[in-house]
Each structure stands twice: as C-alpha cells, then as structure tokens.
Amino acid sequence: GAVVSQHPSRVICKSGTSVKIECRSLDFQATTMFWYRQFPKQSLMLMATSNEGSKATYEQGVEKDKFLINHASLTLSTLTVTSAHPEDSSFYICSAVASGADNEQFFGPGTRLTVL
Amino acid sequence: GEDVEQSLFLSVREGDSSVINCTYTDSSSTYLYWYKQEPGAGLQLLTYIFSNMDMKQDQRLTVLLNKKDKHLSLRIADTQTGDSAIYFCAERAPALIFGKGTTLSVSS
Numbered sequence: 001g002a003v004v005s006q007h008p009s010r011v012i013c014k015s016g017t018s019v020k021i022e023c024r025s026l027d028f029q030a031t032t033m034f035w036y037r038q039f040p041k042q043s044l045m046l047m048a049t050s051n052e053g054s055k056a057t058y059e060q061g062v063e064k065d066k067f068l069i070n071h072a073s074l075t076l077s078t079l080t081v082t083s084a085h086p087e088d089s090s091f092y093i094c095s096a097v098a099s100g101a102d103n104e105q106f107f108g109p110g111t112r113l114t115v116l
Numbered sequence: 117g118e119d120v121e122q123s124l125f126l127s128v129r130e131g132d133s134s135v136i137n138c139t140y141t142d143s144s145s146t147y148l149y150w151y152k153q154e155p156g157a158g159l160q161l162l163t164y165i166f167s168n169m170d171m172k173q174d175q176r177l178t179v180l181l182n183k184k185d186k187h188l189s190l191r192i193a194d195t196q197t198g199d200s201a202i203y204f205c206a207e208r209a210p211a212l213i214f215g216k217g218t219t220l221s222v223s224s
Contacts, residue, residue, distance in 0.1 A: 034211050043216040093158055105212060109158040
C-alpha cells in the first residue's frame with residue numbers, strides 16, 4: 001500500500017521555539033493532505049486541510065498563525081508550530097489522499113511533540 | 117454538524133468474538149472506515165465499506181452497515197491478544213471525522 005512518512009517521529013523543544021514537522025507521500029502524489037492532532041486517550045481532531053499550491057483551510061478554533069502549513073509539492077506538506085507552549089504538546093498525525101483516488105487516506109506514523 | 121459515537125471500552129477473552137459498534141450522523145458519507153491504533157503508533161486502515169453495501173467480510177473482520185439507523189459495526193472473529201488496540205470508526209465528510217475510539221482489551 002501507499003506509504004506516508006513523518007519527520008521527526010519525536011521532538012522535545014523549549015517553550016517559545018518553533019518546530020517543523022514534515023509529511024511526505026513516498027510512492028504517490030497527494031494533492032490533498034490533512035493534519036490531525038490527538039490528545040492522550042482521545043480521538044483525532046482535524047486541524048487543517050492542505051492543498052498543493054494553495055492556502056490551507058483551517059478548522060474552527062485552530063490558529064493559522066500558530067500552526068503554519070505549507071504544501072509546496074505533491075509529495076510534501078509541512079506543519080510548523082510557532083512559539084510552542086506546553087499546551088501544544090500532542091501527537092500530530094498527517095494523512096495524504098492519492099491524486100485521483102479520494103476514497104482512502106493514508107496516514108503517517110505521527111509525531112510526538114513535547115514542549116517543556 | 118457531523119458526529120461519530122463509539123463505546124469507549126470492550127474487554128474479551130482470547131478466542132471470543134469482539135463486536136465494536138459505532139453510530140454516525142452524516143448520511144451522505146460515501147465510505148465508512150475502521151482504523152486500528154496500537155500504543156504510540158499512527159493509524160492503520162483495517163477495512164472500509166461503501167455506503168451501498170450492507171456487509172463486508174475480510175478474513176477475521178466483518179463490517180455490518182445499517183444505513184437506515186446510521187449504525188456501523190466491526191466484528192473480529194477469534195480475537196487474539198495482538199488485536200488489543202484502539203479502534204476508530206470514521207466517516208468521510210470530506211475529511212475524516214473520527215469517533216473517540218474503542219479500547220479493545222484481550223485477555224488470555
């Protein structure tokens with residue numbers, strides 16, 4: 001099946017710093033990628049929809065200036081958590097929809113962010 | 117808005133069948149999905165069902181869909197300890213809307 005990678009898998013940073021998380025589709029092109037956030041023992045919450053070559057669409061309550069999304073190519077989307085705070089600590093998961101096949105999303109393995 | 121509901125916990129003995137239930141609200145969802153998440157890991161797509169189907173079987177997994185009641189279930193036959201995980205049902209509207217997940221605990 002299609003593979004989606006995320007980098008890094010884990011990151012620990014100090015409060016106030018920015019962290020960039022990469023999401024790559026390894027063997028297919030993805031015009032649409034989604035970014036989700038998962039708190040411990042809770043479900044995934046959609047943060048934003050990332051479309052290649054255009055601005056991301058953010059869900060209600062998600063600050064676009066804090067969570068910067070760039071989808072510069074058909075295989076890469078990045079999420080940058082700016083001026084991170086401890087409450088941003090979470091598990092961030094991306095998914096990618098293969099171009100021309102919108103019935104399945106392929107998920108990355110997730111990135112565990114811990115802000116001290 | 118869209119909403120997906122699941123029971124939070126299920127405990128079974130090894131070898132028994134597990135049935136995880138889910139209700140959803142968006143009747144326009146074309147596909148409904150079941151995902152598995154093991155501790156500290158991402159999501160693994162287990163199976164999905166097209167909305168015009170009532171049932172789909174895939175080895176030990178059976179998905180039942182009652183579109184009238186907007187009810188989806190996942191049956192795992194001969195449940196093994198390796199099946200212990202969190203199971204999420206999801207509907208597509210258009211991004212996936214997930215339930216809170218059902219934690220399946222399998223005892224030997």
